[in-house]
Amino acid sequence: MNVLMIDDHPTQLEGYKSILEYNEMGLSIKATKATDTKTAYEIITNPEKNPLYDIVFLDIGMPKYEEKNINSGEDLGLLIKKHSPDSKIIIITSYFEGLILYELLQKIEPRGILVKSDFDGEDLLEAFKKVYLGETYYSETVIKAKNIITSNSNFLDSINRKIILLLAQGIKTKDLTKHIDLSISAIEKRKIAIKEYFNIDKSSQDDILNKARELGLV
Amino acid sequence: MKASHCLTFIFDALLMLLSCHDETNTPKKLASIDKLLDTVYSDQLNSHQKTNILSRAKKDIYNLQDDSLKTLKIIRLANRYFYLNDLKNYYKVSHKLISHAEQLNDSANIAYGKLYLGDYFSIKSKADSSYYYYNAAEKIYKNLNEPLNHGTVLLKKAYLLSEIQDFINAEKLSINAIKKAQVSGDSSFLYECYNFLGVLLIEANQYEKSKDYHLKALNTIKKLSEDYQVYENGFYAQSYNNLGRVALKLGQYSESEDYFEKGLKQDGLKEDFPATYFALRDNFNHLNYVRGNTSSYVDKLKNSIKVNDSLNNTDGVLQSQIRLAKHYKQENLPQLSKPFAQFAYKTAKSIEATEFELEALRLLAQTDKQNTEKYYEEYIKIKDSVVNHQRRQRGKFARIEYETDQIQMQNEIMKADKAQMEYEKWLIIGASGFSLLILILWFSFKFQKSKNKLLKAEQEQQKTKEEIYELILKQQSIIKQGKLEEQRRISQELHDGIMGKLSSIRLNLFVLKKKITPEILDRCLNYVKKIKEVEQEIRQISHNLNKPIHYQNGDFNLVIKELIEDIKSSKNNFDYNIEIDENLHWDEIDSNITVEIYRIFQEAFQNIRKYAKADLVSVKINRYNNIINLVIEDNGVGFDTSQKSSGIGLKNMMSRAKKINADFKVFSDYHKGTKVELNFSL
Numbered sequence: 001m002n003v004l005m006i007d008d009h010p011t012q013l014e015g016y017k018s019i020l021e022y023n024e025m026g027l028s029i030k031a032t033k034a035t036d037t038k039t040a041y042e043i044i045t046n047p048e049k050n051p052l053y054d055i056v057f058l059d060i061g062m063p064k065y066e067e068k069n070i071n072s073g074e075d076l077g078l079l080i081k082k083h084s085p086d087s088k089i090i091i092i093t094s095y096f097e098g099l100i101l102y103e104l105l106q107k108i109e110p111r112g113i114l115v116k117s118d119f120d121g122e123d124l125l126e127a128f129k130k131v132y133l134g135e136t137y138y139s140e141t142v143i144k145a146k147n148i149i150t151s152n153s154n155f156l157d158s159i160n161r162k163i164i165l166l167l168a169q170g171i172k173t174k175d176l177t178k179h180i181d182l183s184i185s186a187i188e189k190r191k192i193a194i195k196e197y198f199n200i201d202k203s204s205q206d207d208i209l210n211k212a213r214e215l216g217l218v
Numbered sequence: 219m220k221a222s223h224c225l226t227f228i229f230d231a232l233l234m235l236l237s238c239h240d241e242t243n244t245p246k247k248l249a250s251i252d253k254l255l256d257t258v259y260s261d262q263l264n265s266h267q268k269t270n271i272l273s274r275a276k277k278d279i280y281n282l283q284d285d286s287l288k289t290l291k292i293i294r295l296a297n298r299y300f301y302l303n304d305l306k307n308y309y310k311v312s313h314k315l316i317s318h319a320e321q322l323n324d325s326a327n328i329a330y331g332k333l334y335l336g337d338y339f340s341i342k343s344k345a346d347s348s349y350y351y352y353n354a355a356e357k358i359y360k361n362l363n364e365p366l367n368h369g370t371v372l373l374k375k376a377y378l379l380s381e382i383q384d385f386i387n388a389e390k391l392s393i394n395a396i397k398k399a400q401v402s403g404d405s406s407f408l409y410e411c412y413n414f415l416g417v418l419l420i421e422a423n424q425y426e427k428s429k430d431y432h433l434k435a436l437n438t439i440k441k442l443s444e445d446y447q448v449y450e451n452g453f454y455a456q457s458y459n460n461l462g463r464v465a466l467k468l469g470q471y472s473e474s475e476d477y478f479e480k481g482l483k484q485d486g487l488k489e490d491f492p493a494t495y496f497a498l499r500d501n502f503n504h505l506n507y508v509r510g511n512t513s514s515y516v517d518k519l520k521n522s523i524k525v526n527d528s529l530n531n532t533d534g535v536l537q538s539q540i541r542l543a544k545h546y547k548q549e550n551l552p553q554l555s556k557p558f559a560q561f562a563y564k565t566a567k568s569i570e571a572t573e574f575e576l577e578a579l580r581l582l583a584q585t586d587k588q589n590t591e592k593y594y595e596e597y598i599k600i601k602d603s604v605v606n607h608q609r610r611q612r613g614k615f616a617r618i619e620y621e622t623d624q625i626q627m628q629n630e631i632m633k634a635d636k637a638q639m640e641y642e643k644w645l646i647i648g649a650s651g652f653s654l655l656i657l658i659l660w661f662s663f664k665f666q667k668s669k670n671k672l673l674k675a676e677q678e679q680q681k682t683k684e685e686i687y688e689l690i691l692k693q694q695s696i697i698k699q700g701k702l703e704e705q706r707r708i709s710q711e712l713h714d715g716i717m718g719k720l721s722s723i724r725l726n727l728f729v730l731k732k733k734i735t736p737e738i739l740d741r742c743l744n745y746v747k748k749i750k751e752v753e754q755e756i757r758q759i760s761h762n763l764n765k766p767i768h769y770q771n772g773d774f775n776l777v778i779k780e781l782i783e784d785i786k787s788s789k790n791n792f793d794y795n796i797e798i799d800e801n802l803h804w805d806e807i808d809s810n811i812t813v814e815i816y817r818i819f820q821e822a823f824q825n826i827r828k829y830a831k832a833d834l835v836s837v838k839i840n841r842y843n844n845i846i847n848l849v850i851e852d853n854g855v856g857f858d859t860s861q862k863s864s865g866i867g868l869k870n871m872m873s874r875a876k877k878i879n880a881d882f883k884v885f886s887d888y889h890k891g892t893k894v895e896l897n898f899s900l
Contacts, residue, residue, distance in 0.1 A: 011722045011745070012718070012721075012722040014726060015726040015728070022733070121731065121732075124725070189512065190510075199469065
């Protein structure tokens, strides 16, 4: 079977490959490696010149490829969806923030998500097996975030999620308007609603972040 | 007008008639006294006339034969004085009530008189005296079966305790008062107890418990006797308001809204109980704000300030002013926040509303960055004095309670009593003192005038100090920003670099678990070597973190640099270099000195800009032990120091140098540039 592996750390790819050789199904794996964004872009956007990849391992933290307006592995994921909808994507990422992972889940609809800090070889094999068999495999962090967000969908809507994420990046409330198409007062209202939801009495934004961290959202 | 004159005349005539007295308490005499006492409620007499009538009634009552009927009249007399707000006479009559009841061995009315005296001192803000009398009354009531009065005394003691924030004991007393109220069957008093305890528990942050009591209060209103039914709507509104406040604190917003709405719906509320009505509206507005509905918040607060002011409800005004200030602060509009906080601060200070005063000070400290320290100092000072006062009062109350220092306490109280008696004497002394005071004031005014000049100079210096402080603050925020960026960079390095490498090593070594062949072992050993690379990378990051950073030092250095940059222009372009000794820590130097140095720099740079035509300026600051050597040098046109009478700029520098005991020298000659040198010791 054909597997495409995208990661800018060659040793990482080396590791994936040698682990996958021990897959339970005894499949022989033909791996194509892409260690820079340009190579990955060429492979993805020219499906006719390449075999159909059954599974794509995709690292989200890929460097920018500005000529084609690719900012990260996320954009590559969208391209894969577009050019090769039959390929099953397994995202491998060092992000562990629930909100970011959830965003990736929504946008790219991968079959698997592995968080670098919490998976080992067995998990990789398990993910590979499940995805190969048409099931899904998500790291625990992802499942937890998904549960929190979907059970609170009315309040953790995409805008509120973005507000929390931006705050976590250290962006000040007054600068949020540059990132979100809302007025200051609308953002303030939303912040108050978030605080209300988190059961925070009166406070600075740090408390929103503390709570969000506690829940594994950021 | 005519009618009232006529009435007065009739009353005067009445008084004449009554002035004759004989020995027995005839019904006729008693009735005429009652009539006099009742006229106090007439709205056709002015207070002076009413006072006259009461003093006549007093004379008549005191002339009555000593019996229980006389006691009742004395009580009514005291009530009338209280009604007229004539506290001096209220006090005297209350004492009379006690001595009279003592003669009759009537302990119930002795206690009643003590209760009255307690009220008197409570109004006079003499909490310990007040507590003493309430306590004495309570002791008597313990042996009597008068649950209503007993309960009243307990509740009054609870009031005093709650004022010094002794919530635990206040709560205990209130619960005892509730028990007495239940025994007495007086629903209006029971309501008062429940409501007070509910409010007390809000202050003690026990919201769930508070809610229980407010609900009980609400249920009690239904059982009010007919006399109190006129107040029913007011009571309902008050209880709904309190319940709404509690729900708001508990975060139960829709419940809170419900309560406020119910409160506002009470008939005739705005006309009959305007204070409650506007309190409800204020709280409703605040609820909406907390829920994120901010649109009309500010307008409503401003309106609230106006309305509460017209009602003379200072607490309401203060609360709204502080909420406004808070709101503006949160919106990052300190210039709008400050004036409201200042208003609130001044008002709260003048009426001794300490809670508001503290809150206003905190807001001021946060919005008025130039005076942050000053405001916090004041805040701490007041906070300390409040705590000390509370501690002292609690101690005194405990002493009264346990009667350990009974005699000493009695002496103190007697002193307070005596002070009251001597009040009039002091009034005369005060008047003569007043004229003396005016004389002194006149002299001090003269003195002040001459002092003003000096003050002005000091003010100017203060201004400079603030200027520098501001500049340093500005630099600090730039540095802080840089620090944050550095932090972020390091975190990224750890996350992307180190963690990525470690996890890939871990993955590659995983293969060992599956199969071990010499070939695989070989490959894995390679990865073990990679761990060393990671170690080196960590060492590098750790090294970067450890680099000495002279942030604080940089502050004033940057300020000087900015000064130079300021005077540079296209016409006046020159190179410059600044050398500042790394051992020089500006924060260790007194800010008075820094200010003068800053001014000298400013002056020197101005001279360079105006006259020097230099293309190189150098600034050197060195430290040798405790001596600081400061040199400003340029390669401009210079001047003849022996000929030219020194200009204002130079004179200024000299006088400033003198202020900080610095040795000041100027070296210059035509076409040889100018060098200004300053030496001073720390």
